[in-house]
Amino acid sequence: MSAKLEYGGGVVRVRFSGEIDHHAASLLRASIDSAIAQKRPKTLILDFGAVSFMDSSGIGLVMGRYKLMQAIGGAIRVENLSPGAYKVMRLAGLDRLGELKQKEVS
C-alpha cells in the first residue's frame, strides 16, 4: 500500500496503490490531509487505478476527505475504481457526494 501525491493547477491528485483496508487506511490518511491543509486545492482527485483490494475502510477514507474538501469549498473526484471497489463505494452511497469513475475496460 502507498499513496503518491501530485499538485498542480489547483488540483491535488493522490495515486493509491496496493491494498486498502483498516490497516492501510490509517497510514494513508495523514499525508493526504496535510497536503489538503497546505495546498488548499479546488479539487482533490483520489485515483484508485493501482489498487488491488479495497474493503469498507476505503469508504471512511473517501468520506473523511470529502468532509475536509467541503470545509474548504473544494470538490472531490474518485477515479479508476475496480469493479469491486466501485461496488463498495456505491453501497455507501458515495456516488451521491461526488464523481465516482470506474476503470476503463480496455
Added chain:
Amino acid sequence: MKKLNEMKLTMESRSVNEGFSRAVVAAFAALLDPTLEELSDIKTAVSEAVTNAIVHGYREQSGPVFLTATLTDKPSVRIRVRDRGVGIADVAEARRPLFTTMQGERAGLGFAVMESFMDRVQVRSAPGKGTTVTLEKTIGGKRHDG
C-alpha cells in the same frame, strides 16, 4: 451438502492479519474455481469480519482470532470468524447500516458489505464471551459438470 475440504487458522488480533487472512481464504476458496468477482467478494467479506474482530471484538488489544473455512460440493464456501472479545449486546443494532461504536472514520458498513457480497451472514454473540460471524457464498462461476 458434503464437506469437500476444510482449513483452520488461528492468528493474533493484529491489523496486518487482515490482509493475511483474506489472502489465505482466497487461496483456499480458489480450489472451487470461482470467478474473479466471487473471489473479490469473498476477500472483501472476510476482511470486514476479521477487521471487526480486531477493532471491535478486542478493541485493538491482543487476543486470538479463529478462522475456519469450509468448501462444500454445492459448491459453496463457508467461513467462520470467531473472537473471544467483548461481544455484542444487540446484534440487530450492530448489523444496521451506518451503526458504529467507533469515533473516527469507521463507516459502520462492515455488515452491510458482508450481507451484500455473501449469500448468508449469521452473527452469534454474547457480551463478555465473544462473537462468531459465519459467512456463506455459493460458487456458481464455473461449472464442474464436465
